[in-house]
Amino acid sequence: MEQWKRNVYICTLAAFITSVGMSQLAPMLPLYIQSLGVEDPGEVARWAGIIFAMNFVTLAIFSPIWGRLSDRYGRKLMCLRAVIWLAVINFGMGMAQNVYHLVILRLLQGALSGFLATAIPLVSSESPVHRAGWALGVFYTGQISGTLIGPLLGGWLAETVAAFCLLSSQAIMGIHETRKVTDTAAVNASNRDAFASLSRPSALFGVFVTTFTLQFSLMCIEPILTVYIAGLVPESNHVALISGAVFSSAGFASVLFGSRLGALSDRIGTQKVLFGALLTACAVAIPQAFVTAPWQLGALRFIHGIAVAGLMPSINHLIKEFVPQEFLGRMYGINQSFQFIGMSSGAIFGGFIAEHFGIPVLFFLAAGMLLASAGLCYKVIGRNG
Numbered sequence: 456m457e458q459w460k461r462n463v464y465i466c467t468l469a470a471f472i473t474s475v476g477m478s479q480l481a482p483m484l485p486l487y488i489q490s491l492g493v494e495d496p497g498e499v500a501r502w503a504g505i506i507f508a509m510n511f512v513t514l515a516i517f518s519p520i521w522g523r524l525s526d527r528y529g530r531k532l533m534c535l536r537a538v539i540w541l542a543v544i545n546f547g548m549g550m551a552q553n554v555y556h557l558v559i560l561r562l563l564q565g566a567l568s569g570f571l572a573t574a575i576p577l578v579s580s581e582s583p584v585h586r587a588g589w590a591l592g593v594f595y596t597g598q599i600s601g602t603l604i605g606p607l608l609g610g611w612l613a614e615t616v617a618a619f620c621l622l623s624s625q626a627i628m629g630i631h632e633t634r635k636v637t638d639t640a641a642v643n644a645s646n647r648d649a650f651a652s653l654s655r656p657s658a659l660f661g662v663f664v665t666t667f668t669l670q671f672s673l674m675c676i677e678p679i680l681t682v683y684i685a686g687l688v689p690e691s692n693h694v695a696l697i698s699g700a701v702f703s704s705a706g707f708a709s710v711l712f713g714s715r716l717g718a719l720s721d722r723i724g725t726q727k728v729l730f731g732a733l734l735t736a737c738a739v740a741i742p743q744a745f746v747t748a749p750w751q752l753g754a755l756r757f758i759h760g761i762a763v764a765g766l767m768p769s770i771n772h773l774i775k776e777f778v779p780q781e782f783l784g785r786m787y788g789i790n791q792s793f794q795f796i797g798m799s800s801g802a803i804f805g806g807f808i809a810e811h812f813g814i815p816v817l818f819f820l821a822a823g824m825l826l827a828s829a830g831l832c833y834k835v836i837g838r839n840g
Contacts, residue, residue, distance in 0.1 A: 529632055667794070717769075
């Protein structure tokens with residue numbers, strides 16, 4: 456097997472293992488908060504939201520920093536540092552004595568991990584240009600697969616999450632990084648100088664905006680999707696089971712089509728796949744406001760998951776095309792910041808809009824944002840590409 460392909464599979468395995476461990480936090484977090492002495496259900500919900508969001512706040516701030524350091528010191532080293540730190544932090548979360556400890560640990564987790572900000576440029580830089588779409592699609596499939604399987608394991612103890620992260624570090628040890636730092640002046644350049652040196656800075660900015668739009672449109676809906684489903688089946692005693700199936704439909708679609716759409720982008724062009732995926736996501740968002748049964752919503756979410764599977768690998772592939780190796784890590788880190796800002800702001804504003812204007816309005820908002828992003832993709836990214 457070629458070395459670059461071996462690296463892709465190892466990084467995918469590491470992403471899968473890490474995602475399995477990290478995604479177990481969501482189902483166990485409210486129960487863990489209760490065990491720390493918070494008894495009121497409203498207080499439990501409030502603290503669960505705060506603790507879960509803290510990670511994204513510091514990830515948005517520090518991802519560009521870790522990406523830049525991966526350019527300077529090597530991406531394999533930074534990946535190892537990230538997963539070992541995740542293991543340490545999750546072991547510490549198992550030792551927490553109150554909710555304030557969890558808040559601090561989640562802030563530190565986001566500030567000092569940055570796994571994706573280093574793993575994505577590692578996969579991208581080690582893959583040949585004509586196969587980068589496939590490689591990033593495979594990596595995305597591993598990441599999403601772990602996120603799906605983690606909650607199904609039932610939410611193990613935090614010490615188990617730490618063990619998963621340590622297993623991930625063992626996988627990363629098998630990577631052979633061929634890239635070497637040759638232009639130290641470029642690596643040490645400021646972000647302003649880095650952007651000024653790019654031949655297509657407007658296209659890169661279009662990619663960043665697309666990342667923000669995608670994550671905002673996803674997260675403004677996902678946190679309250681269960682409430683929407685409960686309104687579709689008000690007399691059902693299986694709302695949790697139905698909601699889980701609807702949620703999983705999009706994830707399974709992304710797993711099935713991630714590598715396929717990545718390979719398609721290698722053949723027909725990344726811009727075409729990105730533009731088509733944005734239009735598809737926009738088209739299936741509007742009917743979701745008019746569904747009358749959960750199975751209809753699940754079918755539409757499945758198609759939406761296919762579109763998302765084409766979006767994330769395409770975005771990461773375009774960054775590889777627009778950015779030289781010396782700046783690749785920092786630009787992926789900046790893109791991660793746009794991603795986490797979109798996730799956090801989408802969740803906050805989505806809840807506010809749903810409360811004052813109704814949940815169906817969110818689907819129209821998501822469709823409008825995705826359509827605008829498709830127009831930006833066609834005008835800026837496509838033209839410059």
